[in-house]
Amino acid sequence: MEKMPKWADAVLVPLLSLLMAAILSAIVIFAIGEDPVAAFKLMVDGALMRSAGWGYTLYYATNFIFTGLAVSVAFHARLFNIGGEGQAMLGGLGVALVCLYIPWPHWTLAIIGASIGGAIFGAAWAFAPAYLQAKRGSHVVITTIMFNYIAYSVLNYLLVNVLIAKGSMDPATPKFPEATHLPTFRDMFSTADTILFRGSPANVSFFLALFACVFVWLLIWRTRLGYEIRAFGHSDTAANYAGISAVRITIVTMLISGALAGLMAVNTTQGEAERLILNPTEGAGFIGIAVALMGRNHPVGVFIAALLFGFLYQGGAELALWTNIPRELIVVIQALVILFTGALDNMVRMPLERLFLAFRRKEAR
Amino acid sequence: MDFTTLLLVLDSTVRLATPLLLACLAGLFSERAGIFDIGLEGKMLMAAFFSAAVAYATGNVWLGLLAGIASSMALSAIHGLASITFRGNQLISGVAINFLAAGVTVVVAQSWFRQGGRTPSLEGASRFNPIELPLAESLSGVPLLGPIYHELVSGHTVPVYAAFAAVPLTWWILFRTRFGLRLRAVGENPESVDTAGVSVIGLRFAAVAIAGLLCGIAGAYLGTALQAGFVKDMTAGRGFIALAALIFSKWRPWHALYATLLFGLLQAIAVRFQNIDLGGFVIPVQFMEALPYILTVVILAGFVGKAIPPRAGGEPYVKER
Numbered sequence: 001m002e003k004m005p006k007w008a009d010a011v012l013v014p015l016l017s018l019l020m021a022a023i024l025s026a027i028v029i030f031a032i033g034e035d036p037v038a039a040f041k042l043m044v045d046g047a048l049m050r051s052a053g054w055g056y057t058l059y060y061a062t063n064f065i066f067t068g069l070a071v072s073v074a075f076h077a078r079l080f081n082i083g084g085e086g087q088a089m090l091g092g093l094g095v096a097l098v099c100l101y102i103p104w105p106h107w108t109l110a111i112i113g114a115s116i117g118g119a120i121f122g123a124a125w126a127f128a129p130a131y132l133q134a135k136r137g138s139h140v141v142i143t144t145i146m147f148n149y150i151a152y153s154v155l156n157y158l159l160v161n162v163l164i165a166k167g168s169m170d171p172a173t174p175k176f177p178e179a180t181h182l183p184t185f186r187d188m189f190s191t192a193d194t195i196l197f198r199g200s201p202a203n204v205s206f207f208l209a210l211f212a213c214v215f216v217w218l219l220i221w222r223t224r225l226g227y228e229i230r231a232f233g234h235s236d237t238a239a240n241y242a243g244i245s246a247v248r249i250t251i252v253t254m255l256i257s258g259a260l261a262g263l264m265a266v267n268t269t270q271g272e273a274e275r276l277i278l279n280p281t282e283g284a285g286f287i288g289i290a291v292a293l294m295g296r297n298h299p300v301g302v303f304i305a306a307l308l309f310g311f312l313y314q315g316g317a318e319l320a321l322w323t324n325i326p327r328e329l330i331v332v333i334q335a336l337v338i339l340f341t342g343a344l345d346n347m348v349r350m351p352l353e354r355l356f357l358a359f360r361r362k363e364a365r
Numbered sequence: 366m367d368f369t370t371l372l373l374v375l376d377s378t379v380r381l382a383t384p385l386l387l388a389c390l391a392g393l394f395s396e397r398a399g400i401f402d403i404g405l406e407g408k409m410l411m412a413a414f415f416s417a418a419v420a421y422a423t424g425n426v427w428l429g430l431l432a433g434i435a436s437s438m439a440l441s442a443i444h445g446l447a448s449i450t451f452r453g454n455q456l457i458s459g460v461a462i463n464f465l466a467a468g469v470t471v472v473v474a475q476s477w478f479r480q481g482g483r484t485p486s487l488e489g490a491s492r493f494n495p496i497e498l499p500l501a502e503s504l505s506g507v508p509l510l511g512p513i514y515h516e517l518v519s520g521h522t523v524p525v526y527a528a529f530a531a532v533p534l535t536w537w538i539l540f541r542t543r544f545g546l547r548l549r550a551v552g553e554n555p556e557s558v559d560t561a562g563v564s565v566i567g568l569r570f571a572a573v574a575i576a577g578l579l580c581g582i583a584g585a586y587l588g589t590a591l592q593a594g595f596v597k598d599m600t601a602g603r604g605f606i607a608l609a610a611l612i613f614s615k616w617r618p619w620h621a622l623y624a625t626l627l628f629g630l631l632q633a634i635a636v637r638f639q640n641i642d643l644g645g646f647v648i649p650v651q652f653m654e655a656l657p658y659i660l661t662v663v664i665l666a667g668f669v670g671k672a673i674p675p676r677a678g679g680e681p682y683v684k685e686r
Contacts, residue, residue, distance in 0.1 A: 028469075032476035080456055128662070138665035139674075141403065141456050142612065145605055146658040146665075153655035161649065289460060326475045326482060331468030335461050343447035343458035350451075 003353040010301070014294050016348050017340035018308075025333045034325055042322060043315025053314060055185050055200020059272065060284075061310030062202070065209040066264035067288025068306050069216050070257045072297035076220055077253040078233040083129060083144025084261040085285025086151030087122040091262025092269040093155065094121030096163070096276035099176040099269075107204075110180040114270045115208065115263060122262015123255040125151060130254030134247040140254070148285070159278055173276040182271045203271035209306075212260060213299040219256070229253050261285060283331075290334050293342040309334070372516045374633050379521065380591060381636075382629025383528045384409065384600075387583035388607035389614070389621045390528075390535050391576035397539065397616060398572030399552035399677040401455040404444055404462030405580055406604025412437040412584025414470035417484040417595035418477060420491040426589050429491065433588070434581030440466065441577030449569050452681030463604070471597050484588075484595040493522035493590035524586035531579070535618040548572055552675035555682045565682045580604075609661035616675065628657045 026036035047053045067084045074081035081087075098117035104110035129143035156171070165174040182204050185197035220226040232239040232249045240246060268280050287309055294308070295301030316330035340348060388405045395402040412433035420429025440462050447458040471482035478484055498519035505515035539545035551558045551568045559565050587603075588595045606628050613627075614620030634641075635653035642648075 028472065032472060082460065132662070132666050136665075136667050138662070138667070142608065143662055143665055145403070146609065146662050149602055149605070149658040150655045150662075153651040153658075157649050157651040160651075286460075286464070289457075293457070324475065324479070326471055328468045328471035328475075328482065331464050332472060333468075335464035335468055338457060338464065339443070339447065339461035343453035343455075343461055344451055345453055346451040347447075347453075 004349075004356045008352065008356065010296055010298075012352065013345070013348055014296065014301070014305075014341055016352070017345075018294070018337065020340050020348070021333055021336035024336050025329070028329070028332060029325060032325070034323055039319055039323065039325060042318055043311070046318030046321075047311045047314040051196040052198050052200045053318075055197035055202040056314040056317070057307070057310040058185070058202040058206055059200065059267070059310070060313040061306045062206045062209045062267045063264050063284040064287050064291045064306035064309045065303060066212060066267070067261055067285050068291030068295060068302040069212055069288075069299065070260035070285075071288040071292035072295065072299075072302055073216060073220070073229075073260060074253055074257040075292055075297045076226075076233050077229045077249055078236075079133070079250065079253060079257075080141050081126070081144055081254065081257045081261075082141055082289065083126060083147050083258070083285070084288045085281050085283070086144070086148035087125045087258040087261035088264045088268075088281045088285050089148075089151045089155050089279075090125040091118035091122035091265035092276050092280040093158065093265075094118045094262060095265040095269045096173050096176070099180040100163075100173060104177070104179050107180060107182055111182060111204070111208070111266065111270070114180070114266050118262040118265040118269075119259035120262070122265075123259040125262070126254045126258025127251070130251045130258075133254070134250035140250075152279075155276075156278060159276065163276065165275075171278050176270065176274050180270060181274055182266075184271075201272040203267065205267040205271045208263065208266060210303075212263065213303050216260070216302075217299045225252065261288070287334055290337045290341070294337055368512070370637075372512060374630070374637055376516050377633040377636065378626060378630045379517065379525060380629075381632045382625045383525045384583040384587050384591065384603050385607045385610055385625040385628055386528045386622060387524070387531065387579050387586070388604055389610045389625050390531055390618065391579035391583070392608055392611045393535065393539075393614075393616055393618060393621055394548070394572045394579070395576040396611065396678055397552045397675055398548050398569050399555060399675055399680065399682075400444070400448055400569055400573055401459065401679045402444065402573075402576055403456055403459035403608060404440065404466075404604075405576075405607055406600050406602065407459075407463035407466035408437040408440045408577060408580035409584040409587060409604055410463075410470055410598070410600045411440055411466040412581040413588035413599055414474060414484070414584075414595045416581075416585035417487060417588035418474070420589050421484050421487055421594070424489070424491050426487075426491050426493055429589055430582070430585045433585035434578055437581035437584055438574060438577035441573045441580075445570050445573040448681065449566055449573070452683065455679055455681075467598060470595070474595065474597075482597040487589060487593045491589070492593060493524060493586070495520045495522055496526075522586070522590040524582055524590055527582060528586075529622075532618050532622045535621075539618065544571075549675075552677055555677050556685065559682075559684065565684075569682075606657045609657055609664075612661060612674075613664050615673070628660075631656050 029036040029039050047057045070084050071081055094117035095114045098113045102113060125147060129140050129147055132138040132143055133140040159171040163173045164171055185202040189196045228244045228249055232244055236246055269276050291302055291305040291309055295305040312330050312333055316327050319325045320327040388409055392402050392405055415436040416429040416433030419432035420426045444458050444462055447453040448455040474482045474484060501515045501519035505511045547558055547563055547568055551565055555565045587599060610621060610624035610628055613624040635650055
């Protein structure tokens with residue numbers, strides 16, 4: 001008999017974890033002398049009450065969908081990919097090279113090219129940690145962290161010395177050509193008399209992210225490879241007996257994970273900045289960890305969790321603008337979500353399981 | 366490069382290696398007991414802020430140090446609770462701790478000091494000041510050894526000497542005491558320790574607490590000695606370099622000293638020389654900055670001898686029933 005019904009595991013546990021993170025965050029806000037209720041209202045106002053706010057929320061959510069999917073695909077094979085940050089940075093490089101050096105006639109073609117560029121560069125950055133894990137047993141957590149730092153140095157070097165726009169002091173590439181610019185939500189949804197999503201960066205790559213969700217769902221639950229990934233994640237020895245190659249699964253899973261993280265750059269680098277800047281990821285790679293944990297590694301869950309973090313990100317920017325609460329409050333919330341949904345999962349789960357068992361016993365009697 | 370420059374580089378090597386060394390020894394205790402700790406970075410950062418903040422408020426650096434240690438140990442307690450008591454994923458717990466520290470320090474700093482997430486500059490008794498060792502001044506005239514003693518050995522702050530003293534102490538605790546033997550056993554084979562009637566949970570909590578203590582000193586050193594106050598994200602990946610040094614040293618105290626000195630030297634060179642010109646071929650500063658991480662990957666790949674971590678590392682202990 002299962003200890004808990006499935007819905008409780010998928011919905012109740014993350015919700016309770018989120019609630020505890022929210023309560024603790026409220027205490028933090030209260031402790032620094034601000035009003036938690038007013039702060040929450042301000043966040044909702046700024047992130048959800050105007051279409052421009054939604055434009056930012058969805059823009060951030062797009063990033064977090066990609067990085068969240070990246071982390072969760074790796075989690076299915078029981079690999080912890082902390083390297084989303086570095087992979088997304090390199091993805092940015094791929095996107096920038098594709099946009100700068102290939103003369104695209106139209107954005108519809110450019111987005112395909114940029115997606116391929118970003119995915120390949122992201123996957124390439126995940127390859128070395130994947131290979132070392134599979135072949136030499138070097139722990140993928142440590143190597144991906146190292147590769148984050150190396151990615152930053154590589155990008156820093158390339159932007160300062162190679163790709164920098166002529167005559168500019170700012171370490172960034174030149175602006176991408178007009179034809180590669182992606183249509184924003186404002187371009188797509190505004191009518192002649194009402195302008196929606198004014199000045200917000202959400203763009204067509206949001207739909208690319210939705211597509212990625214469907215792709216990951218199909219991959220994990222509807223293909224042989226996905227089955228092998230999950231089997232390997234559940235028990236590598238059993239997978240080995242079933243003839244599934246540990247080396248192949250580790251490398252392929254990490255490549256897919258890195259490619260998903262790299263795709264994030266289509267949204268930030270091609271969609272928003274329209275050039276490659278230093279630190280194009282702004283920590284989105286790490287937020288993917290919280291998103292994947294909260295979304296229970298399922299694309300639907302990742303999508304919802306990404307929306308939530310998009311809201312937190314945009315709401316946090318509003319807070320920083322209007323109150324004395326800095327943006328880093330979001331980092332605290334992010335940490336608490338990781339802590340409760342990831343590390344302290346058992347603390348939430350154990351009492352719940354006991355509760356459900358007690359109920360069942362009563363029913364049985 | 367002349368002798369004075371060499372001395373200056375080595376001097377800053379010692380200063381830059383100190384936080385790495387303390388954090389590395391912290392990780393050594395924790396991982397030898399079977400608890401992975403990628404939260405070294407966060408613990409140092411937390412301690413850096415609270416030590417600088419309390420030192421500023423009280424004007425006493427020792428109170429600052431205590432506050433730093435307390436805040437770092439509080440994070441250790443969370444790590445212990447998550448990874449020992451509730452048998453959660455130690456890596457995820459470490460990641461959470463890093464973010465918690467990165468967020469809390471800036472939020473609280475902004476609320477207390479309103480200077481954009483930093484503490485005001487510390488001076489006088491609210492900092493660790495250099496200590497002149499005896500005879501440093503009078504011996505500085507002696508050729509070769511005099512300047513070495515004067516510049517390199519003398520004139521550091523208390524945490525620097527503490528860090529170097531911690532190396533033999535760690536060795537002695539781990540390899541010459543009953544506690545150390547049990548601590549190492551609990552990281553290799555917790556069942557055997559349990560069978561012998563010694564508490565696995567107690568030992569692991571002790572190890573995590575020691576790690577908190579050492580990270581606390583490392584953070585306080587960063588905030589009150591190496592720099593005059595806390596700035597946002599001031600640990601700048603030192604926790605991960607320390608982790609790299611730990612793997613490089615294969616979880617041994619003396620080797621930890623050598624590894625952190627090496628990484629400290631790399632940092633000192635990167636700070637001192639921007640781009641290194643090797644006769645036509647220029648090594649960019651970014652490469653020097655990335656070198657500790659590249660080295661770690663090379664070592665992890667096993668090209669320079671295989672690094673084998675403690676066997677029970679990362680696995681929560683479940684008593685046999």
